[in-house]
Amino acid sequence: MPTILLLGNDTADAAPIxxxxxxxxxxxxxSQNIDEFQLQMAGQPIDLVVIFLTTISEQDIARLRPILxxxxxxxxxxxxxxxxxxxxxxxxxxxxxxxxxxxATPINPEQLRTIFDLTFPQPAQRD
Numbered sequence: 001m002p003t004i005l006l007l008g009n010d011t012a013d014a015a016p017i018x019x020x021x022x023x024x025x026x027x028x029x030x031s032q033n034i035d036e037f038q039l040q041m042a043g044q045p046i047d048l049v050v051i052f053l054t055t056i057s058e059q060d061i062a063r064l065r066p067i068l069x070x071x072x073x074x075x076x077x078x079x080x081x082x083x084x085x086x087x088x089x090x091x092x093x094x095x096x097x098x099x100x101x102x103x104a105t106p107i108n109p110e111q112l113r114t115i116f117d118l119t120f121p122q123p124a125q126r127d
Contacts, residue, residue, distance in 0.1 A: 002120045003045065006030045007037050007064075008052025013079060016107050017050060024116050034063050041067055046074050048119050050103075053080040053093055061096060068098055075119050077101040 004021050006014050009032050021028040029046075031037040034056075040046070049068065056064070068076065078094035082104040094102045101115045 001025055001027055002047040003027045003029065004048045004050060005037065005040055005046045006050045006052070007034075008032075008055030008079075010052040010055050010079070010105075013052065013105050013107055016109065017079075017112060020109055020112050021116070024113070024120075026116065026120070034060050034067075037064075038067050041071055041074075046071065048075045048077060048116075050077045050079060051094075051097060051099070053078050053090060061093065064097060075100055077103055077115055077119070079103045079105060079107070081105045 002025075004017075004026050006017060006028060008014070014030060018028040018030070026047075029040060031040050041049075051064070068074065076094075076097050076099040078090075078097060078099040078101070080090045080094070080102065091102060101118075103111060103115060
């Protein structure tokens with residue numbers, strides 16, 4: 001069962017992510033700050049990290065990079081409102097964290113399910 005770790009305190013957007021993760025058979029964990037995030041990353045294998053860009057600072061990003069670098073198999077998805085700042089700035093912040101996906105808020109459940117399907121592909125069934 002894949003494990004997803006949410007970083008940030010954006011409760012309104014974390015709830016649907018956790019719900020959709022559970023529907024797909026994934027375990028969703030949450031960390032409110034970088035220290036808690038680092039402990040959870042060190043304590044167990046994490047398959048996907050979902051980072052709420054609005055809740056972390058540039059200083060946090062600098063602390064996150066080495067933590068994520070130590071887990072090269074962990075995939076990253078960044079979440080940001082589509083109206084917060086220029087999309088180029090948002091994209092560069094997400095890219096600096098190694099994000100493979102950028103999800104806009106409010107969260108579209110179908111887009112999130114697609115990201116989960118791409119991140120955790122199911123083996124093809126054979127007849």
